[in-house]
Every structure is written in structure tokens, then in C-alpha cells.
Amino acid sequence: MTIPAGWEAVIGLEVHCQLLTKTKIFSGASTTYGAEPNTQADAVTLGLPGVLPVLNREAVTFAVKFGLSVDAKIAETCVFARKHYFYPDLPKGYQISQYELPIVEHGHLDIEVDGVSKRIGITRAHLEEDAGKSLHEAFHGATGIDLNRAGTPLIEIVSEPDIRNSAEAVAYLKKLHQLVVALGVCDGNMQEGSFRCDANVSVRRGPDAPFGTRTETKNINSFRYVQQAIDYEIERQIEVIESGGKINQETRLFNPDTGETRAMRSKENANDYRYFPDPDLLPVVVTEADKERIRASMPELPAAKKARFESQYGLSAYDANLLTSETALADYYETVVKASGAEAKTCANWVTGDLLASLNKSGKSIEESPISATQLAGLVARIADKTISGKIAKDVFEAMLAGEGDADAIIKAKGLVQITDEGAIASAIDAIIAANPQQLADYRAGKDKLFGFFVGQAMKATQGKANPEALNRILKEKLAG
Numbered sequence: 001m002t003i004p005a006g007w008e009a010v011i012g013l014e015v016h017c018q019l020l021t022k023t024k025i026f027s028g029a030s031t032t033y034g035a036e037p038n039t040q041a042d043a044v045t046l047g048l049p050g051v052l053p054v055l056n057r058e059a060v061t062f063a064v065k066f067g068l069s070v071d072a073k074i075a076e077t078c079v080f081a082r083k084h085y086f087y088p089d090l091p092k093g094y095q096i097s098q099y100e101l102p103i104v105e106h107g108h109l110d111i112e113v114d115g116v117s118k119r120i121g122i123t124r125a126h127l128e129e130d131a132g133k134s135l136h137e138a139f140h141g142a143t144g145i146d147l148n149r150a151g152t153p154l155i156e157i158v159s160e161p162d163i164r165n166s167a168e169a170v171a172y173l174k175k176l177h178q179l180v181v182a183l184g185v186c187d188g189n190m191q192e193g194s195f196r197c198d199a200n201v202s203v204r205r206g207p208d209a210p211f212g213t214r215t216e217t218k219n220i221n222s223f224r225y226v227q228q229a230i231d232y233e234i235e236r237q238i239e240v241i242e243s244g245g246k247i248n249q250e251t252r253l254f255n256p257d258t259g260e261t262r263a264m265r266s267k268e269n270a271n272d273y274r275y276f277p278d279p280d281l282l283p284v285v286v287t288e289a290d291k292e293r294i295r296a297s298m299p300e301l302p303a304a305k306k307a308r309f310e311s312q313y314g315l316s317a318y319d320a321n322l323l324t325s326e327t328a329l330a331d332y333y334e335t336v337v338k339a340s341g342a343e344a345k346t347c348a349n350w351v352t353g354d355l356l357a358s359l360n361k362s363g364k365s366i367e368e369s370p371i372s373a374t375q376l377a378g379l380v381a382r383i384a385d386k387t388i389s390g391k392i393a394k395d396v397f398e399a400m401l402a403g404e405g406d407a408d409a410i411i412k413a414k415g416l417v418q419i420t421d422e423g424a425i426a427s428a429i430d431a432i433i434a435a436n437p438q439q440l441a442d443y444r445a446g447k448d449k450l451f452g453f454f455v456g457q458a459m460k461a462t463q464g465k466a467n468p469e470a471l472n473r474i475l476k477e478k479l480a481g
């Protein structure tokens, strides 16, 4: 969407990211998704009187990992606070969160939109527990409550209002998603709600005007919905203001069926939540030594990997970006390079071209690829050592996709070995020239286009197996006379 002239949108995103711990943030109950309702709701989850929360160390480690990955400041001491509100899926009547002293502050993430890079500030990321789920559909006239999710550790990642349109918002979310998945702190499953976003949107009359009143559209769980919700809000707010109205600071809901947002409730202010430090939990201290230990355990991050792919393999920024978009894909590519011994660029072409296209077509992820990295390496190696031509390789690839075996077996079974014997190629060419005197005369009279005709004939005579470079060279010599 293009924003109308004279207007600017201001967007800040809050992302709730479920941490991949085995157990809940303050108890030993399992966090596994999809279990029978309320089978993972222990006494702490239920908020029964007399229970005490015990902090999950892994959740803290994950939050620190995230903070380090966005160059943020990790608080030496952070504090859990109670955030009070009344809702059926929150049995204690308060959520344990962090308020004044969050674990992560002042980070940033660099995004790219249409080749232009931009830095988005990360105000903070704090640890908190998830709430349960209210189920409306299966209960006629009533609401069911499933507390399995309650107490699952989250980090809420709050961006600065640095984002100016829906494309930047989606680029930021994708980068963030890629990062937390690569770090191994979140499974990134958006359908299951492991990674969900609240979009704060306001509009103003140009970059020098003060910020307008914002709305917050809650719990959007797909990149496309985020884009739709933001575009809808920008248009709606401009329309309201231009027709003399005012924007209410409110919480809104996105409806995926209509692509619209609608008002849900007017927004609480912080003081409505009556935040105070949770007396049941000690402040959390993260020392320099803790940070260094955690830093040492972190995998190579997507941005660093992309830079390395460009310098080590000589790839374009585009290819490097694509190949490092998922850890599994990057690993696949590096296996192909190592195992094939072929040029890194050739390997990149096969992975980003034929392989990804076929996976896209069948809706498969790289982990489900019917051709393993070592199998693809086997194919690329046969191109590199000139056993087969790049053109024949496409047929071998198709046969591999169809499950006919490894490249070598297919090449052998189908007799596809490339003809590199220049004598054999030359005699095939001689026969074709002899059989086509008219074409030869026309070619020599200046009809250059006929070169393609001779190439086609020669390839046909060799069942496509002639080495293309040798064929072109010898043909040129012979046609010249």
C-alpha cells in the first residue's frame, strides 16, 4: 500500500515469543503443545493458595541469548513484577511479568526493504508467563478454559516506534523470527501461537508532526495478517482524521476473513495494572561470567552467516540472504559445497534454483527434501568433473526427485555419460554438415542464425551427450571451412 501524500504512519511492534523450554517458567509442568486440555496445569499454574514459583534457569538463559543477539544491554539485576487484570484464563488474577527492570534493554535489528537497509530499535525484551486459552466454539453459550499454555515462558520484545509502513513491519518480523529460531530459543510456529505480534499504529501529518494517538491490534499470527492489519489501520485512521474525527487509544482485533480490524476495548494505562515487584521471587542477577558463558554457547547468527557466505563463497548478497534464511538450508548448502568439491557458485545455483523450486512446488521444507545434500553433491560433482553436461544434469535431477537413486546410478543406468572424445564429436559434426549442404551454404553466406540449427542437429545425433563447450568450438571451426 502507498501511504497518501502528506501523511506518515508510525508503527511499533510487540512480539510475544514462546521460549522452547521443556517446562514452565515457574514450575515443572510440561510445555508440550497440543495435550488434552488442563493436563499440564499443576498447582502453580492454577495459582492455588500456598504455592511458590521457582524460576526456570533455561528461560533466563534464552532471554540473555536473545538480548546478546540484538546487541542489547543485559540487566545485571532484573525483577519480576505482578501485572494485575481479571480474566478467566488467568487464575491468579495477575500475570508474572517484568516492568521497571526488564532483563533486556536498548538493542536493535537491521532490516532491508527494497535493498535499503534500516535500523529498528528494540526498546526492551522482558520475561513473562503466558496466560491460558479461552475456548468459545465447542461450548454452547459458555466458555471453556484450557490452562495448559498458562505459565509457558515468553519473552515480549518491544520495538521502538521506528517502523513507517507495513513492508518494514513484515521485514522486521521476519528477521526477528529467523533470529529466534536460529538461536534455538523459539520454535517459531506461528499457527500454534509460538510467535505472535501486537501492532501499534498511529498516523501523523508528515515526519515533523508530533506522534498521533495509537491503536494496538492484538495477537496477529501470520506475516500476511500483520501487513493487512497495519494497512487497514493506516487507511482507517487517515479517513477518521480527514473527516474531522479523533482516534481513540484502544485495543483492536484483526479479522482474517474480512482483512479488517475492530475495536475490542479501550486501552488500559499502566497504572490500571497495579504493577509491583513479586515478593515471591528474588531479583535475577546475570553476571559478566554468565553472559560470556551464554555467548560462547550461541550458534553463528543469521547476519554473520550471510556476511560469511558472501566472503567465503563469493555469493551475491541475494543468494547469501536466501541461503541463510533458515539454518537447515544453510547447512544443506554447505554440505553440498564440501561434499561435491564443485564451485560454490554452481552449488548455490542448484540449491536456490532447481532444488528450492521443486520443494516450493511440492510444499516441502528443506528438512523434507527428497534429495539429500550429499545426493545433490553427487550430482554437482559429476557436472564439475564433466561426466555430464549441465543440461543432462537437469534430467538426472528429475530422476533423483522421482526416487530413482543417486546421480551415478542414474547416469550409468541411462547411459548419460557425456561425450568428451573430440574425435567422436568431430565425426558426428562432419556427418551433419555433409547431410545439410544448403544450410551450410546459407550459413557461410552470412545467415549466422543457422549456427543454432547445427548445434541442435549435433546434440540430437549425440543424444544430448556431447560436451557443449567442445561441440560449440569444433562446430565453429568446421563451419568456417
Ligand code: ADP
Residues within 6 Å of the ligand: 010, 011, 012, 013, 014, 158, 159, 160, 161, 162, 200, 201, 202, 211, 212, 213, 214, 216
Ligand atoms: P504498552 O505496554 O501500553 O503497550 P509500550 O510503552 O510498551 O506500551 O509501547 C508499546 C509499543 O507502542 C511500542 O512498540 C512502541 O514503539 C509503540 N508506540 C508508542 N507510541 C506509538 C505511537 N504514537 N504510534 C505507534 N506506535 C507507538
Ligand code: MG
Residues within 6 Å of the ligand: 014, 198
Ligand atoms: Mg503492550
